[in-house]
Amino acid sequence: GAVVSQHPSWVICKSGTSVKIECRSLDFQATTMFWYRQFPKQSLMLMATSNEGSKATYEQGVEKDKFLINHASLTLSTLTVTSAHPEDSSFYICSARVTRQGGRGYGYTFGSGTRLTVV
Amino acid sequence: LAKTTQPISMDSYEGQEVNITCSHNNIATNDYITWYQQFPSQGPRFIIQGYKTKVTNEVASLFIPADRKSSTLSLPRVSLSDTAVYYCLVSLNGNTGKLIFGQGTTLQVKP
Numbered sequence: 001g002a003v004v005s006q007h008p009s010w011v012i013c014k015s016g017t018s019v020k021i022e023c024r025s026l027d028f029q030a031t032t033m034f035w036y037r038q039f040p041k042q043s044l045m046l047m048a049t050s051n052e053g054s055k056a057t058y059e060q061g062v063e064k065d066k067f068l069i070n071h072a073s074l075t076l077s078t079l080t081v082t083s084a085h086p087e088d089s090s091f092y093i094c095s096a097r098v099t100r101q102g103g104r105g106y107g108y109t110f111g112s113g114t115r116l117t118v119v
Numbered sequence: 120l121a122k123t124t125q126p127i128s129m130d131s132y133e134g135q136e137v138n139i140t141c142s143h144n145n146i147a148t149n150d151y152i153t154w155y156q157q158f159p160s161q162g163p164r165f166i167i168q169g170y171k172t173k174v175t176n177e178v179a180s181l182f183i184p185a186d187r188k189s190s191t192l193s194l195p196r197v198s199l200s201d202t203a204v205y206y207c208l209v210s211l212n213g214n215t216g217k218l219i220f221g222q223g224t225t226l227q228v229k230p
Contacts, residue, residue: 006162034218043206044163044220093162095218108153108210108218110162 001027002098006111013084013118021079021114023094029074030096034108035067038091050077084118091115123207123221130227137194139224141207144188152183152190155206157223163206167192194226202228 003026013019023033031052036044048064050056050071058064066088068080077096081088094111124142131137143152151170155163167174169181169190180193194201206223 036220043222046217046219049217091160095162107165107168109165110155113160113162115160 002096002107002109003027004030004094004096004109004111006094006114008114009112010115011117013116015085015118016083018080018082019084019116021081021092021094021116023077023079023096023111025075025096028096028098030077030098031074032097033071033077034095034097035069035077035079036093036095038093038113044093047079081116084116086118089116089118122219123209125205125207125221125224127222128225128227130229131197132229133198134196137197137201137226137228139192139194139205139207139226140189141192142189143207143209146187146209150187150209152181152187153208153210153218154179154181154190154192155208157204157206166205197226197228199228199230202226 005024005026007022011019033050035047037047038044046059047062048056048058048069050069052071052074056069066082068082071077091113093113095108098107098109151168153168154166156166157163167176167179167181169183171183174181182191204223204225206220208218210218
């Protein structure tokens with residue numbers, strides 16, 4: 001259980017265009033989702049936290065107008081990279097927080113990631 | 120948010136037991152300790168989670184001392200397919216629950 005489906009797995013776009021990445025929770029409702037980006041040989045960097053029905057909370061240094069996050073339903077969060085440039089090329093990963101049974105804390109399940117290449 | 124410190128890299132051979140230790144000196148009372156595995160170009164995959172003492176599942180064991188300022192992930196009899204990056208994270212059992220990734224440990228299993 002607790003599967004997150006992320007699409008597309010890879011995308012190539014031209015500089016200046018926008019790209020949307022989708023993250024769906026398949027068998028549970030995800031009130032909270034997180035978006036990360038990862039550069040080669042580096043760790044995951046948290047970009048923002050999205051809560052269903054409210055505005056996303058962005059980490060310091062992340063441009064909210066460039067990385068638009070929408071979490072309109074309990075099963076879908078989207079990240080749109082607007083006016084993409086080559087420096088936005090990266091691996092983007094979404095994650096959903098899952099409440100463990102018995103109140104034993106939270107689990108986090110991750111999407112398979114999206115490789116974005118801006119040319 | 121508790122910061123974690125792990126070795127950057129480790130080498131091992133097939134069939135050996137691998138222990139990766141993580142330091143989290145500022146862990147709070149409500150924090151859980153979770154380990155993830157990540158292969159190249161894939162999202163992290165949950166391995167194990169614990170709060171205190173010892174937790175064991177079908178793939179790993181997690182040892183947490185009484186003061187909870189560190190934890191050790193134990194992988195029994197590793198194989199080549201266990202070559203990956205392993206992340207130790209401390210998560211809040213609270214409203215935000217943001218997962219902040221440290222540098223992780225790159226485990227290289229050799230034949």
